[in-house]
């Protein structure tokens with residue numbers, strides 16, 4: 001492609017070192033779409049005839065069909081997807097193919113291809129995240145009566161509906177969807193027409209190309225357009241957060257599926273056994289997802305690091321953008337699909353949940369509220385109940401087993417109705433503030449998500 005000024009062949013070592021076709025072949029569909037749109041602008045500018053355009057379009061379509069069928073021969077010596085396709089086109093249709101790269105550089109071409117690829121990816125991710133949300137909502141709805149201990153510091157804190165816990169993740173994945181959609185806005189800008197760095201003396205109608213490729217806007221600075229990958233960083237950052245959310249959910253699933261908790265039963269289809277210990281049923285989906293989240297975070301850091309020292313504008317370093325981008329997308333795509341499928345076959349264990357939530361200590365804060373409602377300042381009430389908890393420790397009993405005299409020895413404000421506070425169901429009924437897990441609120445949130453997710 002640049003033989004004019006060179007007298008030596010490229011070293012085989014360099015060819016192997018610099019090729020990107022082994023991974024950027026995945027951009028073929030977008031490369032072809034971009035070239036077809038570019039040829040429309042070439043024709044409009046009178047640089048190719050209608051017949052030449054038709055040859056280009058037909059030639060590229062035929063190449064696309066072969067790539068799709070897996071019969072196209074990729075050549076390492078042609079370095080990347082752009083040169084492989086262009087060289088093959090020219091081999092097939094001659095001069096019309098050789099005119100295609102007029103007023104275009106691989107620098108604006110690759111920026112275009114990545115943007116087109118990522119734009120499609122955003123739409124696919126939105127669908128996958130939606131499916132993940134649906135599986136969480138469905139699981140919560142199937143066990144809408146089930147209450148579990150909520151935890152802080154992994155210590156039993158207060159009772160919550162199982163569904164409320166799952167809906168917390170639905171909210172997180174909604175923000176992930178919003179972030180992906182937001183990144184999509186900045187991905188969705190046409191860079192083609194920026195040339196290598198400074199556009200071209202041959203002026204093409206960039207807005208025509210934008211319309212052909214469904215871009216609502218075109219980049220306004222040719223140097224910016226070929227030199228930044230901030231839009232890809234944004235998507236990798238959004239994916240890193242998806243990974244973090246999946247990893248935390250994984251941790252909950254692993255705990256819940258343990259013999260100690262037993263809140264959740266995973267199906268055989270989404271667990272593995274041990275080659276040694278016959279009794280084992282391991283939550284590998286969740287463990288792998290927790291593990292893979294490290295890679296997805298690493299990919300974000302990798303791309304940021306690649307970009308941070310680069311002088312303007314395009315530098316070959318930027319070819320290193322693709323592998324982290326592809327890896328994060330592939331990893332999250334599979335993780336979301338497998339996780340959603342696993343949750344669809346998962347079951348809560350209402351018996352184990354009920355046993356855990358029967359712990360009266362979960363209602364210690366409710367007892368403090370009891371005193372507050374009778375005029376005791378909260379800090380004082382907190383101390384009184386703390387002493388009640390200590391008394392339980394001494395008497396080796398539960399808060400429900402202290403006598404009224406015990407309670408009154410701690411504060412004269414206690415009356416016989418204190419024992420009415422110590423019912424989980426009643427405690428749940430009282431949690432009526434917006435966002436809190438009263439049964440009415442949780443039912444309303446389940447209904448809201450069911451209708452929002454369709």
Ligand code: ARG
Nearest residue numbers: 020080106107110316318319
């Ligand atoms: N394969 C290259 C990349 O992915 C395409 C752009 C190459 N441009 C150049 N001037 N070498 O970044």
